[in-house]
Amino acid sequence: MLTVQNVTKRFGSFTALEDINLEFGKGVYGLLAPNGAGKTTLMKMIVTLLFPTKGRILCDGKEILSMGESYREKIGYLPQEFGYYRNDSPRQYLRYLGALKGLERRAAEVRIDGLLEKVGLADVKDKKMKKFSGGMVQRVGIAQALLGNPEILVLDEPTAGLDPKERARFRNLISEFSKDRTVILSTHIVSDIESVANRIVMLKDHSVYCDTDCSSLCGMMGGKVFECSVPQKDADSFEMSHLVISRREETGQTHFRFAQDGEKGLPPQAKPVQPDLEDVFLYIYRED
Amino acid sequence: MKIEYPTPEEQHNSIERIVKYGLPQRSAFAELKEMFRSLGPRVIFYGQGDVMFIAAMAVAFIAYYLVQLAFQPGVGKVAPEYLYSFLFTVSPTMYLLLCLLGFWKEKLSTVYDIKMTCKYNVCHLAVFRMLAFSCANIVVNMLTAGLCCLLHLESDFWRMFMVSACGLFLLSVLLIYSLLFGRGIIPPTVVSAAWVPANLLCNALAKGTYWHFLRVVPLPLHIAVTAALACLYIFSLKWLFLRKKEKVLC
Numbered sequence: 001m002l003t004v005q006n007v008t009k010r011f012g013s014f015t016a017l018e019d020i021n022l023e024f025g026k027g028v029y030g031l032l033a034p035n036g037a038g039k040t041t042l043m044k045m046i047v048t049l050l051f052p053t054k055g056r057i058l059c060d061g062k063e064i065l066s067m068g069e070s071y072r073e074k075i076g077y078l079p080q081e082f083g084y085y086r087n088d089s090p091r092q093y094l095r096y097l098g099a100l101k102g103l104e105r106r107a108a109e110v111r112i113d114g115l116l117e118k119v120g121l122a123d124v125k126d127k128k129m130k131k132f133s134g135g136m137v138q139r140v141g142i143a144q145a146l147l148g149n150p151e152i153l154v155l156d157e158p159t160a161g162l163d164p165k166e167r168a169r170f171r172n173l174i175s176e177f178s179k180d181r182t183v184i185l186s187t188h189i190v191s192d193i194e195s196v197a198n199r200i201v202m203l204k205d206h207s208v209y210c211d212t213d214c215s216s217l218c219g220m221m222g223g224k225v226f227e228c229s230v231p232q233k234d235a236d237s238f239e240m241s242h243l244v245i246s247r248r249e250e251t252g253q254t255h256f257r258f259a260q261d262g263e264k265g266l267p268p269q270a271k272p273v274q275p276d277l278e279d280v281f282l283y284i285y286r287e288d
Numbered sequence: 289m290k291i292e293y294p295t296p297e298e299q300h301n302s303i304e305r306i307v308k309y310g311l312p313q314r315s316a317f318a319e320l321k322e323m324f325r326s327l328g329p330r331v332i333f334y335g336q337g338d339v340m341f342i343a344a345m346a347v348a349f350i351a352y353y354l355v356q357l358a359f360q361p362g363v364g365k366v367a368p369e370y371l372y373s374f375l376f377t378v379s380p381t382m383y384l385l386l387c388l389l390g391f392w393k394e395k396l397s398t399v400y401d402i403k404m405t406c407k408y409n410v411c412h413l414a415v416f417r418m419l420a421f422s423c424a425n426i427v428v429n430m431l432t433a434g435l436c437c438l439l440h441l442e443s444d445f446w447r448m449f450m451v452s453a454c455g456l457f458l459l460s461v462l463l464i465y466s467l468l469f470g471r472g473i474i475p476p477t478v479v480s481a482a483w484v485p486a487n488l489l490c491n492a493l494a495k496g497t498y499w500h501f502l503r504v505v506p507l508p509l510h511i512a513v514t515a516a517l518a519c520l521y522i523f524s525l526k527w528l529f530l531r532k533k534e535k536v537l538c
Contacts, residue, residue: 047405048404048405049401049404049405060297060300061297069407072405072406072407073407075405077405079401082398082402083397083401083402084399097402099326099327099408100403100409101406101407102326
């Protein structure tokens with residue numbers, strides 16, 4: 001159990017996070033917030049790259065900063081900007097990181113081959129990474145995060161640069177991995193969190209806005225999301241006066257999905273629809 | 289009287305406490321030794337090839353300069369004060385370049401964040417490298433002193449070696465303290481950049497005291513000062529190894 005207790009992080013006069021209280025047990029936790037909300041700062045504090053200005057983070061009741069290498073042995077981290085040695089192959093790079101993570105050589109070899117197979121890079125394991133696409137590099141990053149078989153996996157924007165097929169493979173990997181572990185992942189691709197996260201943590205104004213499961217979160221928007229079609233000539237003025245989630249052009253008509261509190265000003269042709277996580281995200285962060 | 293059976297968590301915590309306080313604690317140097325055994329030199333010095341090349345070039349240049357000094361026509365024997373102040377100033381060159389360039393390489397590396405979350409992180413690697421580089425520098429200093437004797441620039445090998453070692457450990461201690469008490473990589477860079485100007489300033493403004501320390505002070509006193517600095521250096525390295533600080537190198 002990972003506990004974030006009254007954590008505040010300041011950089012000089014700027015407060016990145018204020019009085020954060022969270023608990024992470026086994027399962028997948030999605031960290032959802034717009035850019036600059038403090039997701040990466042929180043994740044960096046969890047993996048001890050940054051230290052809290054106030055408060056503490058506990059792992060099974062012990063402060064992570066005092067645990068030192070025994071805590072680092074439990075974590076796997078994929079940063080937002082994943083770095084690598086361009087002249088290394090995935091196997092060489094993972095061997096190097098495996099050594100730094102304290103893995104025994106033979107065990108590391110077996111694990112590396114298995115992970116490269118799982119992320120779909122078995123065919124190119126000895127090819128230099130400078131020849132890789134962004135998606136392939138990202139998959140190496142996911143493999144290195146899983147290398148030490150960590151109890152706590154922290155992934156910052158793990159699906160950046162992945163195509164839909166790769167993202168589906170990643171979701172399956174995370175679901176399989178999270179059975180008895182803690183996975184904390186942040187992403188802007190709301191659909192990735194929607195399908196795998198057991199709980200969703202939303203940050204707003206440098207604090208925790210909510211910490212709940214997806215269905216409860218979507219339930220908050222019950223009766224507030226609508227769809228309607230308007231003539232194309234009225235589409236722009238409609239968009240100006242409503243919180244539009246999506247817009248689709250059809251023959252002579254523009255189809256809108258929008259959020260609205262209450263029925264005042266609701267077009268007569270609007271029909272309520274079941275809200276999804278993207279609707280919640282856009283509605284909650286509408287002022288940002 | 290009913291005694292509650294401890295929960296699995298309570299059992300686990302109790303066992304950990306017994307192990308923590310009951311078993312003998314490993315020293316920092318035992319940890320370093322274990323790290324070397326686990327990782328090997330290839331992993332510890334991974335990606336440092338270009339840094340070592342630059343340092344080797346600098347040492348070769350200093351050797352070349354000494355040879356040129358010895359064989360320069362029309363110039364008499366080199367003044368010993370000049371030679372000793374030169375040795376004192378340039379003796380930590382290899383160590384300085386290896387450490388400082390290594391720090392900057394880690395700071396600018398895109399792999400820094402990932403390496404800092406590993407069991408053996410950047411700080412552990414840096415401490416081991418500093419220890420190894422200082423040992424290598426001592427050997428280089430010995431060879432430099434030997435070269436000076438061979439070129440008949442000076443005959444007192446042990447004084448030359450002690451002066452070089454003193455320079456090396458003085459700068460090493462200053463470097464470690466700048467890492468321990470400074471924030472990030474700028475303090476050690478400033479210390480490194482100030483070493484040569486500071487020595488030139490001493491040479492210019494306080495040459496009497498400066499040369500007296502290098503040339504006249506009895507050899508046992510030199511040995512004592514160098515040994516004290518070496519002990520302080522080793523102790524500070526241990527402190528750096530165990531220290532938990534947010535930005536040690538970056």
